[in-house]
Amino acid sequence: MSVLPKMPASWRLETKPHKFCPGCGHGLILKALGEAIDELNIQDRVVFGCDIGCSLLSWDFFNVDTIQTHHGRTTPVVTGVKRARPDRICIAYMGDGGGYAIGSQHLVNAASRNEKITLILANNCNYGMTGGQMAPTTLPGMKTETTPYGRDVEETGYPAQGPEMVAAITRENAYVARGTVANVRQLKGYIKKALLNQMERKGFSFVEALSGCPTNWSTNAKETWEFIEKTMPKYFSIGEIKTPESKEAK
Amino acid sequence: MPDKPIEGLRRVFMTGNEVVAWAALAAEADIMYGYPITPQNEVMHYWTRLAPKYGRSFLQTEDEISAGFTTCGGVLAGKRAFTATAGPGNTLMQESITMAEMMRIPIVQVVQQRGGPSTATVIYSQQEVTMTCYGGNGEGLRIVYSTSSHQELFDYTIKAFNVAWQHRFPTCVLGDGYQAKMRESLFIYDPAEKDIEMIKTYPFVGAEGKPGIEREPSHLRNTYNTEEELNDVVNDLIKAYDAVASQVVESQSFSTDDADIVIIAHGVVTRAAQAAVQILREKNIRAGHFRPVTLRPFPAGELKKIARTAKCFVVAESAQGQLRKLVTDAIYGEKVPILDYYKPGKGITAEELVDYISKI
Numbered sequence: 001m002s003v004l005p006k007m008p009a010s011w012r013l014e015t016k017p018h019k020f021c022p023g024c025g026h027g028l029i030l031k032a033l034g035e036a037i038d039e040l041n042i043q044d045r046v047v048f049g050c051d052i053g054c055s056l057l058s059w060d061f062f063n064v065d066t067i068q069t070h071h072g073r074t075t076p077v078v079t080g081v082k083r084a085r086p087d088r089i090c091i092a093y094m095g096d097g098g099g100y101a102i103g104s105q106h107l108v109n110a111a112s113r114n115e116k117i118t119l120i121l122a123n124n125c126n127y128g129m130t131g132g133q134m135a136p137t138t139l140p141g142m143k144t145e146t147t148p149y150g151r152d153v154e155e156t157g158y159p160a161q162g163p164e165m166v167a168a169i170t171r172e173n174a175y176v177a178r179g180t181v182a183n184v185r186q187l188k189g190y191i192k193k194a195l196l197n198q199m200e201r202k203g204f205s206f207v208e209a210l211s212g213c214p215t216n217w218s219t220n221a222k223e224t225w226e227f228i229e230k231t232m233p234k235y236f237s238i239g240e241i242k243t244p245e246s247k248e249a250k
Numbered sequence: 251m252p253d254k255p256i257e258g259l260r261r262v263f264m265t266g267n268e269v270v271a272w273a274a275l276a277a278e279a280d281i282m283y284g285y286p287i288t289p290q291n292e293v294m295h296y297w298t299r300l301a302p303k304y305g306r307s308f309l310q311t312e313d314e315i316s317a318g319f320t321t322c323g324g325v326l327a328g329k330r331a332f333t334a335t336a337g338p339g340n341t342l343m344q345e346s347i348t349m350a351e352m353m354r355i356p357i358v359q360v361v362q363q364r365g366g367p368s369t370a371t372v373i374y375s376q377q378e379v380t381m382t383c384y385g386g387n388g389e390g391l392r393i394v395y396s397t398s399s400h401q402e403l404f405d406y407t408i409k410a411f412n413v414a415w416q417h418r419f420p421t422c423v424l425g426d427g428y429q430a431k432m433r434e435s436l437f438i439y440d441p442a443e444k445d446i447e448m449i450k451t452y453p454f455v456g457a458e459g460k461p462g463i464e465r466e467p468s469h470l471r472n473t474y475n476t477e478e479e480l481n482d483v484v485n486d487l488i489k490a491y492d493a494v495a496s497q498v499v500e501s502q503s504f505s506t507d508d509a510d511i512v513i514i515a516h517g518v519v520t521r522a523a524q525a526a527v528q529i530l531r532e533k534n535i536r537a538g539h540f541r542p543v544t545l546r547p548f549p550a551g552e553l554k555k556i557a558r559t560a561k562c563f564v565v566a567e568s569a570q571g572q573l574r575k576l577v578t579d580a581i582y583g584e585k586v587p588i589l590d591y592y593k594p595g596k597g598i599t600a601e602e603l604v605d606y607i608s609k610i
Contacts, residue, residue, distance in 0.1 A: 044460040059471040063462025065455035068471040076316040080323020083309050084281055088456045109312035
């Protein structure tokens, strides 16, 4: 006898099991998002946008209206929807390449314009879909297909600090946090707050989620988990970075 | 809030950019997304002054990539949305235009061509023909109107919204810096005055009802797993486009029936060509003129007919053969010789055409 795992009500069962690699973090982030949508009871009001890269595999993931866009362009598409339909709850979902490299101008400007949208970004230290190249978030010394001898910080800099940057350029009503798939309950809490911040029309909200990519990291389950839980937080501090109540934390 | 931006029919003296803003207002456009670039800026300047008075919106984006994609978002949300750009901005916008043609998103784009390649001048050219018709990775499944006057800028901007929403292909009004910046007299009007009914828009996402329970979710994608799957999708798109093409294709012919020499020109150059034909006829030179109004789809059928009777074609354009490529492709197999009159990034007058043709 098999027992079906408990899935969020807003997930689309017909498209499960999902298309992500075994051990990928996207499923966990989208589980946190699905539960947040359920608990806020907003399934009928959400417009979900996903990027190019692995995040595009979520184009039929939910029973919510979804637009899959181009690399980095989810932010402007979702901004366009929100500007035209302020009553919708608009979510832009992307990876670190889409948010911090090819679409960074959109992230910076959506944040500084205080767009009333929620951006959720999966940080897995590399470009997954294209086969594991260096991303803005690749750790110093980390080997990728384009840094085969390890990321040399003298040549290519240090890992991008996305939430910290967003916190620095937004005003007091923004919500900015960094969660991790190693703590889905906490991540869900951040995502819920980010959605509520949009629903209350306070301001831009942004959640980065530390995530895993065993396929391109070439790690087994134990190593993957250690990397997410122990190594990544050395460079990416987990927690709320800016909340409308507390202004800038830390 | 006043009901209608324009009551009845009004004679005005305006710049082309102002005309575009008024046309979009009259066409019940809900929102403009835009980014500053000369010579299109005043479309935004007039829109931002006028729009709030009629409950319309504007967003100044961070670049033309964003302007194109936010326009897609606005349309997907069910609004009559448009953008305007020029030159390098048009280059950046091609990415979103290809998404619009693949996902059948009826965006309207106004282009006021400037001199190129790249930034070059902010003045005038016809060098954005290839890009506006075929830019980006794809098959150029879009509708492009090349206007020649302020009256046409007004008429075709209104028409572009309806054509886009009726057929669900991105639609472009291709003007230029001369049309954008110069003043000309024209009639602006409420579309109802001319029995033009604006097509009702509808949302592609964000409809009422709980997705998956009360209705199917709208899952819009442009990602396919196999060659066969994609090929089917593109074949269907092309079939749909070809069916639309015969309905929207437009051209004008001037004294071509008995013409030996036919000038082919589009956009403002048609005005020089029309005047040249008149002067040449007075000199007993049997000249005619053919003008494609839609550059995409191209009026190949009409031009082929003329190719069978004319002795010579002269392609006149403010670019180095971008129109000529469309012409050559359209009349492939016909024997008529084609002469070129190219002035990339520079205007063309009737007098110089008369001069050139008199010497043939």
